[in-house]
Amino acid sequence: MNKVSAPLLDVRNLSVEIASTTIVDRLCLQLQRGAVHGLAGESGSGKSMTALAVMGLLPDSASATGSVLLGGHDLMSSDDAGMCDIRGRRMGMIFQEPMTALNPLMTIGDQVAETVRIHTSTGHDESRAIAASRLDRVGITADRAGLGRFPHELSGGQRQRVMIAQAIALQPALLIADEPTTALDVTTQASILELLCGLAEEEAMAMLLITHDLAVLARHAARISVMESGRIVEEAESEALFRNRTHGYTRTLISSATHQPAKVARSQDAKSLLTVEQVSVGYRKSGASLFTDNATRTIVKDVSLSVATGESVALVGESGCGKSTLARAILGLEPLLGGSVTLDGHQISQSGGLPESAQRAVRGAMQVVFQDPFGSFNPRHSVARLVAEPFHALPHTPRGRDLGDAVADALLSVGLQIEDGTKFIHEFSGGQRQRIAIARALVTRPKLIILDEAVSALDVSIRAQVLDLLAELRAKHNLSYLFITHDLAVVRAIADRVVVMKEGRFVETGPTDQVLDHPSAGYTRELVAASPEIPPEWLA
């Protein structure tokens, strides 16, 4: 691309400090009209602070230095009134969380029209008309009822479209999108990204697309800046960036994102460890009376699944498809409406419930790792106590020294130190916590570990390490995994077999490569197509 025209946005030596900690360090960035500029980096790298500094919306505790020129006008020297005039009119911003980023008490029409009304002298009807046309542009049918709807009546994707509409209502020159699709399902993500990039081109906007997902940028951004610890370590055109991988950090990021742990060899004829037979799970609808029959909402509908010893099975699907509910049902945390679950030859769950003793017999054989590395641990217990918790109510609980040894073993096997057992959970990073969670799952020497989005909250580099650890442990202990995830990249990395789930039912089951490379079900094809991927040829 030719760089003759003056950049629309010119950020020079931007530094942001909070409580004398440097968050953004002498950052320089130029954006051109009509182009999408990617800003990549892991959490805490300062991406969002950069965006907020450009918008002049830094928290009160932060201070910024340097210069931000928008179309030649210095934003850093504007007061808040001046910035108010520019925000919404000359530049707009889209945030990550569509569920909370819209005022729940205001109709979407009013929220979009508000951008128009506070910047122009347009009347009520006219601003509503503009709002309607902008909503129409982002794909929200703008009949009158549409304008009068409230955010809670819309899906996440629709809300994100409303967000876009209110940001582009006055056709700003600059649009900043901060992780605009991170909270969305992959199929929704694809369409939102298409919409954004189409808008940037059509309305000649400069767009700053901030994301942690390199694959998203590979597909949509013309240029990419990579941020690490507040600094831009590399900036290049997309393809060049991926092909050359000049900077070490960029290399790490790219290799982590596409990381594949060593495949685990295993015998194909291993016996079935976990059998899920025609299981249905659901809830009684709130407000429904005890006496009406069809008062339940079924989340998981009549599904069957088996996991063999040493096998790793991925259960993949979008949010709300019932995959986590099924996982909880297998763990005995949800009652079954129908069907049964058998583990290692023992029936552990069936509709109508089973005595506690049925579960106790095999309790040590099945463990779980949850997604949230922050919410998974009681902050008031020592790590050793946390790790030892699964021994509770096992028939043969080790005591004293044996217990200490078991905990030490588990900690060592996930790459932590024995001394870490005396510490508390707040002393550990997210990745370390997920290791502790795995240690906790390992301590009873289980046969099956259920991993519920266990790596989704981790940055790519950490994720790669944890995936390696999981692969290693599986090989060492002949473990079976049931991996619940929405991320096809993770599926590819860890699963022998994959089960695709949609609206409570299984739509496709098969070996990972076969399902992902040659999907047979329409939904699977859609899913695979929508999953962003760095073109393999760029990585050659």
Added chain:
Amino acid sequence: MIRSNVMSVFALAACLNMSAALAAQTSITVGMQLEPPNLDPTGGAAAAIDEVVYANIFEGLTRYQADGSVVPALAREWTISDDGLVYTFALHDGVTFHDGSSMDANDVKFSLDRARAEDSTNAQKRLFTGISMVEAVDPLTVRITLSNPDGSFITSLAWGDAVIVAPETIDTATTAPVGTGPFTFSRWVQGDRVELARNPSYWGTPVALERATFKFISDPTAAFAAMMAGDIDAFPGYPAPETLPQFEADPRFRVIVGSTEGETILSTNNKSDKLSDIRIRKALAHAIDRQAIIDGAMFGYGTPIGTHFAPHHPDYVDLTGQSAYDPQKARDLLKEAGVENLSLSLKLPPPSYARRGGEIIAAQLREVGIETEIANLEWAQWLEQVFRGKDFDLTIVSHTEPMDIGIYANPDYYFQYDSAEFQATIAELKLASDPSDRSRLLQAAQQRIADDFVNGYLFQLARTGVANARIQGLWENAPTQANDLTGVSWTD
């Protein structure tokens, strides 16, 4: 007979009959601490009823005057048969009730028959039990026949419970009283006030006031504030004696201090095993410093008494010396009685003389080694536990009925004094008609109960009132429970 009812312990009514001068201001707001539960004096016991309606709305055949004497009211005059059994009353002519109907002998017969009937709810029914027959001889003549002679019958008829009511309006008398008095009832805002208006067709001397409002303020602080702020013109039974010096110092106000019939006593349960020993009761009497109680609880208002008798009565004997404050003697007596670590319950009803006096007495008893456990009770609880249940050691209460020493002759009365000798004295008194005999017997009775240290005799309750300095004609003393406004007027 003697009456002692719960409400009346608050009751501090007033009297002073003066000629009424016409003044520019013709309305008055009178403060009262307690609100009457209803306005029918023949159907309720509360003193507050009489304090509103007595002499103002309702009248009886006879009535009390400010000085305590009883004079003719609706009855012009009467004759008594020689055997003292038949009373013939001549009624005033031209007396009408507020509804316009005339008051005649049939109304009198109705009222008295109703009061003494089997199902009567008259609180002072016993006043009428001596009546054997009431006859309307002609419209202006009533003949009453008694079963036994009764020297105090004329006085009994002056009670608020003996007022004359009309059969047509008696059913609504609780909320809309219709009487023959100089004021008519206009309205009652429950919880706040009762309003009266001048009766234009009053049979007697018309009153100076055109309107009168009784306002009910139970809280002493609020009473003080209302008086100070001028919201109330007169508060005859003013409940915060500690503030009287302020009113005295303020020329806008006049402080009226009078006497009541209220003997304030430390009632002692004579049947309690801790107190049945006279030495212990005597020790209690000597442990008490009356003046400290009068100063501390009543801020100096009150007269020490040594027996159950009003000091302003001619037959009063000052026996305070017999139970003079002497803590050492009290300790000796206790030692002599062989009691140690005596602990007594002291149950106090709401009035401040009891609550404050109780705290002082507790401290004084502690000085001589007697511990008390104070329990502050509401009237309902006090009635239940102390008066009826007799579950107490000590209590403080003011007996406000006139000439009520006879209660000591009733061994079932709550303090349970049972003395054959005293009972004989009272029986003799009932039959005695010679004034000097009566005087002797009354003095003997006073001496007897003082000698037996039945109760701790503290002080005669003073009637402390505050009024706007321009008001005249309010009662000073309280011979009966009343706020007689017939003689009240404003000066300029």
Added chain:
Amino acid sequence: MMFGLSLAAASLVIFVMIELVPGDPAAFMLGINAAPDTLAALRAELGLDANPAVRYVRWVSGMLIGDFGVSYTYQVPVAELVSARLVVSLPLAVMALLLSILIAIPAGMFAAARRGQAADVGIMGVTQLGIAIPNFWFAMLLVMVFAIHLRWVSAGGFPGWEAGVIEGVKALLLPAVALAVQQASILARVVRSALLDTLTQDYIRTARARGLSRRQVLVRHAFRNAMIPVLTILGLQFSFLIAGAVIIENVFFLPGLGRLVFQGITQRDLIVVESVVMLLVFAVIMVNFMVDIAYAIIDPRLRRR
């Protein structure tokens, strides 16, 4: 359904509680020298001789047709007494609430807008003081200053609305102020913290990104969202103000509901106590119901489609 059940449960609790109160209303009415037969006659007349179950049913079924019984002491229908008291208590509660709102909402908004600054610290300090002051003590000081020394208003009492609206409002002013101080302090704190809560929400940032100034954001977006916790507190306060003015009504000798109950308890006019407490509970449940409706008006998420 829930409504009826709550009321039924409440009525039972109240009845049982009142049954436990020692003291006989008839004995109280007749005084200490009442003859036993007089007492029995009165008890029968008041219906006190029936067994508790019968009296409960009598009471509840009476209330259902609007008959709350007849006061033992006043011997007038309880409904009449209550309505006479309500014309004092209700306006007092409304005045106190209005005062409280008028003070608290601007103060809370002002403090929230200046979070951490001297004005905020000052306002919050005053509200802390307002919460800590016993209202009867404050009332006492008010009377001393405004009624006795300055003689601007009367020390208490209520002339009745027929004396004119101005006179009525004047009589209720000091009590309303005394009641409002604590309520306003609580409310101001709630307004402030609710506003600060909503100001950290994502949609506030979105609105700022749209170009709204801090002030516009506060007025257009934060305020309405902050109304939800504020409404909850307002509902609680109104319930409290109707019933909770017992002491204040005594200080200002106002003929209100609170004093009626207090008097009813001390005079063992149990039918009045029962009925008024029931009425207060009913009022609280009604207020909660109305608050729920108000939630739905403010928050579309709570509306039924």
Added chain:
Amino acid sequence: MSRIRHMPRALLVGLAVTTVVLAVALMSLVWTPHAVTGVDIAARLQPPSTTYLLGTDHFGRDLLSMLMVGARTSMAVAILAVGLGMLVGVPLGLSAAAMHGGWLDDLVMRGNDLVFAFPVLVIAILITAVFGPSAVNAILAIGIFNIPVFARVTRGAALAIWTQDYIRAARVCGKGRARISMEHVLPNISSLLIVQGTIQFGLGILVEAGLSYVGLGAQPPLPSWGRMLADSQTMISFAPQLAIFPGLAIVITVLALNLAGDGLRDFLDPRIRRAR
């Protein structure tokens, strides 16, 4: 913009004053400047002097000594009432949260709503009318209304904890609801309970003052701030110290407790919100 970091300071002041009041209350057990049980009518209504630092009341008792013992009464009643509320309310709230959506939860919440619907002061007066006025019954009356407060706060906070993954992890380990409540839930809501306890403590002192003001609190001769106010009200114009000092004592104590409570809330855990 100059920012005043007021919270830590407020917390310090609050805690310090609370400690002083508590210390004074405890000290009154062994020493007061003058005896508070003696009555000395001759020395009544004296203005502040070197003998009587704050003057004397209408019975000639030393006001300062009365205030010290009154602090003990108020504090003891409030602490025990809050303790009663916690002792009953916290287990109720914990069980309700553990059985979320079950009949027990329903029962606790309905019961809470019912108690909340009753006018506090009126019922407190009724309770003392039933059982007779005494400090114990004041504790009971105040305590009963603390039960739903703690039940509600505990339930709300516990429900938030119950959604955490570590609860799920514990359940997978086969731990029962009761055990999880004690081991995982209670420790993690304890700071919230301390904060609420502090605030209820302050409220308790106010309610106790109100009850003893109408004569239903601790009985004489034990001094209590509320009754001291009631006793001295009519004397405010000639002995203002009698009405002013007990009032100030209440204000200062409640203020200190509220400051401490608010400060603790921010200090112990900035994430927790005032539960309603």
